[in-house]
Amino acid sequence: MSKPSTVFEKIWNAHVVAPAQDALSVLYVDLHLIHEVTSPQAFTGLRQRGLKVRRPDRTVATMDHSIPTTDPSLALTDLLAAKQIKELESNTKEFGIKLYGMDSPSRGIVHVIGPELGLTQPGMTIVCGDSHTSTHGALGALAFGIGTSEVEHVLATQCLLQRRPKTFEIRVEGRLSPGVSAKDIILALLSQIGVGGGTGHVFEYTGSAIRALSIEERMTICNMSIEGGARAGMIAPDDTTIEYLSGREFVPKGKAWDERVEKWRALKTDVGAEYDRSISLDADKLVPMITYGTNPGMGMRVDDCVPDPSKAADSSKRAALEKALKYMNLQPGRPLLGLPVDVVFVGSCTNSRISDLRLAASLLKDRKISPKVRMLVVPGSQNVKREAEREGLDKIFKQAGAEWREAGCSMCIAMNGDQLEPGQYAISTSNRNFEGRQGKGGRTFLASPLTAAATALKGVITDVRTILNEKNSHLILNFEL
Amino acid sequence: MSHFPPFTSRLVPLLANDIDTDQIIPARFLKATDKLGLGEHLFADWRYLSDGSPDPDFVLNKPEHAGARILLTGVNFGCGSSREHAAWALTAFGFQAVLSTSFADIFKNNALNNGLLPIQLDESAYSGLLKSVNRSSDIQITVDLEREKVTFPDGTTHKFPIDGFSRHCILNGIDELGYLQQFEKQIAEYEKSRPA
Numbered sequence: 166m167s168k169p170s171t172v173f174e175k176i177w178n179a180h181v182v183a184p185a186q187d188a189l190s191v192l193y194v195d196l197h198l199i200h201e202v203t204s205p206q207a208f209t210g211l212r213q214r215g216l217k218v219r220r221p222d223r224t225v226a227t228m229d230h231s232i233p234t235t236d237p238s239l240a241l242t243d244l245l246a247a248k249q250i251k252e253l254e255s256n257t258k259e260f261g262i263k264l265y266g267m268d269s270p271s272r273g274i275v276h277v278i279g280p281e282l283g284l285t286q287p288g289m290t291i292v293c294g295d296s297h298t299s300t301h302g303a304l305g306a307l308a309f310g311i312g313t314s315e316v317e318h319v320l321a322t323q324c325l326l327q328r329r330p331k332t333f334e335i336r337v338e339g340r341l342s343p344g345v346s347a348k349d350i351i352l353a354l355l356s357q358i359g360v361g362g363g364t365g366h367v368f369e370y371t372g373s374a375i376r377a378l379s380i381e382e383r384m385t386i387c388n389m390s391i392e393g394g395a396r397a398g399m400i401a402p403d404d405t406t407i408e409y410l411s412g413r414e415f416v417p418k419g420k421a422w423d424e425r426v427e428k429w430r431a432l433k434t435d436v437g438a439e440y441d442r443s444i445s446l447d448a449d450k451l452v453p454m455i456t457y458g459t460n461p462g463m464g465m466r467v468d469d470c471v472p473d474p475s476k477a478a479d480s481s482k483r484a485a486l487e488k489a490l491k492y493m494n495l496q497p498g499r500p501l502l503g504l505p506v507d508v509v510f511v512g513s514c515t516n517s518r519i520s521d522l523r524l525a526a527s528l529l530k531d532r533k534i535s536p537k538v539r540m541l542v543v544p545g546s547q548n549v550k551r552e553a554e555r556e557g558l559d560k561i562f563k564q565a566g567a568e569w570r571e572a573g574c575s576m577c578i579a580m581n582g583d584q585l586e587p588g589q590y591a592i593s594t595s596n597r598n599f600e601g602r603q604g605k606g607g608r609t610f611l612a613s614p615l616t617a618a619a620t621a622l623k624g625v626i627t628d629v630r631t632i633l634n635e636k637n638s639h640l641i642l643n644f645e646l
Numbered sequence: 647m648s649h650f651p652p653f654t655s656r657l658v659p660l661l662a663n664d665i666d667t668d669q670i671i672p673a674r675f676l677k678a679t680d681k682l683g684l685g686e687h688l689f690a691d692w693r694y695l696s697d698g699s700p701d702p703d704f705v706l707n708k709p710e711h712a713g714a715r716i717l718l719t720g721v722n723f724g725c726g727s728s729r730e731h732a733a734w735a736l737t738a739f740g741f742q743a744v745l746s747t748s749f750a751d752i753f754k755n756n757a758l759n760n761g762l763l764p765i766q767l768d769e770s771a772y773s774g775l776l777k778s779v780n781r782s783s784d785i786q787i788t789v790d791l792e793r794e795k796v797t798f799p800d801g802t803t804h805k806f807p808i809d810g811f812s813r814h815c816i817l818n819g820i821d822e823l824g825y826l827q828q829f830e831k832q833i834a835e836y837e838k839s840r841p842a
Binding site: 181182185186187188189191193202203205206209214219230231242245247248249252294295296310311312313314315317318321322323324325328330360361364365392394460462481484485486493518577578580597599600601602605 | 662663664666668669672673674676677678679680681691717720721722725726727728729730732734748751756757762766807809810811814822823825826827829830832833836837
């Protein structure tokens with residue numbers, strides 16, 4: 166009788182090609198995702214060694230980080246970004262890799278298009294030269310970020326040398342209250358464990374509150390697993406996963422689909438399986454969250470006060486908090502509610518899918534954002550953009566005074582001209598509030614789409630629960646996600 | 647002949663915790679399609695004033711740390727983005743080793759793949775070193791990868807963990823891809839054994 170295993174262990178064990186030296190394993194990669202920023206040097210390396218891509222059929226490329234979110238027919242003014250994009254075009258052509266390029270109707274942020282196209286499937290190993298690859302774990306895949314050298318390794322061999330990580334169960338039971346969303350779950354977790362809390366571990370999210378989430382909501386949570394230092398984050402597949410994937414472009418059809426689904430149903434964490442660590446969160450107790458500092462672990466309840474460095478647990482925590490508050494120009498002990506913001510960004514691989522846009526639109530319908538605020542809404546893919554336009558969400562955003570953009574990473578990483586000016590405050594549905602992340606000197610508050618939209622309406626940091634009325638509560642709680 | 651012989655160098659103390667890779671190399675420098683010139687941009691937003699001149703108060707710019715090949719930092723160094731450009735910028739600048747009590751996973755792999763040693767010290771060794779750093783700005787450390795140890799100014803030696811394979815690759819200038827390619831037969835067998 167074999168030992169009860171977690172879904173992570175099952176996927177890991179199924180992908181070990183061979184043991185290597187020193188407890189390393191050669192791990193097979195089912196799907197290798199590529200984007201323009203972390204691949205050029207890898208392809209150059211391959212070319213220099215005279216190597217081919219071993220499995221072009223398991224490799225998919227897109228452009229997302231440095232592309233503009235304005236009219237794609239306009240020439241790129243950023244010459245370096247233009248060169249990087251051209252290089253991806255020529256590399257994918259040379260090595261026979263499918264590219265969802267600038268003229269593709271399916272292009273978008275790599276971690277949005279993978280699941281959307283049904284490329285991401287339960288039980289797969291998925292890698293990409295991007296730390297938010299953890300997103301795909303929401304569909305029950307083992308998905309993690311790698312560096313450019315490792316991108317080259319995977320291109321050449323379809324494998325990676327890996328040390329097996331430990332496991333960390335994140336159990337979330339209960340129900341989310343109105344105004345509280347998946348983003349708040351992950352921000353709450355990060356505020357508890359900190360940005361190094363998961364180092365060396367793969368998170369597995371379990372519990373009734375996780376099971377109740379849609380796939381898009383699960384992606385928000387898995388996306389930010391890396392912010393806790395985790396190697397990956399995953400959620401075992403279930404009926405929600407199967408329903409999400411049914412009919413998508415790259416899943417099998419007919420009898421092959423039925424057979425595949427049977428395999429997916431078996432991909433569960435066994436009763437009695439043990440994790441190296443575990444933590445529990447009570448969803449009933451969660452409220453809208455916001456970050457106040459300069460890493461995603463520096464978060465608090467939106468109605469709380471900015472922590473006081475003088476009360477920090479030790480001198481290095483105090484120094485870190487002092488540095489963060491200095492950068493953010495925030496006073497200890499003061500609430501964040503009511504603080505004016507300059508920019509609201511709804512977008513990024515964390516929260517730019519159709520359900521995220523619906524949530525933001527539900528608050529903005531027939532209303533206008535504060536004239537003091539610049540709001541950017543950037544759909545995660547061109548498919549999301551078209552769906553949003555079919556539902557009239559673009560009109561809602563534009564009539565409210567927000568900018569409706571083409572798909573891309575945009576202001577999450579500010580590589581394409583969508584960025585903050587020094588000193589500006591932004592509330593953002595993205596995943597990182599590091600110093601300068603959204604533009605040198607820019608100051609980021611991370612939050613959910615609901616909190617961001619509520620803030621756009623008022624022009625100041627706002628607790629969405631205070632503006633939910635009968636009409637909106639109904640819409641938000643019953644949206645088909 | 648070792649590709650990473652023992653060396654002695656001054657260290658630079660950059661004593662912040664959770665230094666993320668956006669600070670090590672801001673995203674606007676990731677548009678390069680090669681690895682050149684990244685040393686200029688290491689810690690760019692901390693290192694330069696708004697007029698582009700070096701900030702004399704930033705530790706990397708202080709004359710007493712010039713030529714240092716070892717960086718001493720706080721916990722969880724290299725967290726955040728997977729950008730290998732962070733390791734490239736550090737090595738281009740001249741660093742051969744980073745000392746801390748902990749490193750972020752992806753950064754650690756990237757560092758090892760570029761001959762940049764992430765040296766994990768235990769708490770007591772680290773706090774002992776901090777005391778020396780607080781007393782003097784001229785701290786010399788000897789790093790011996792072959793013997794897996796560092797020697798501090800007070801003469802004490804401390805072993806650091808490093809997996810044998812990474813150590814072997816760095817000492818011998820061996821590339822991990824070359825090693826992986828030796829598994830061609832097993833990879834082919836694995837692919838045959840799996841449904842499409």
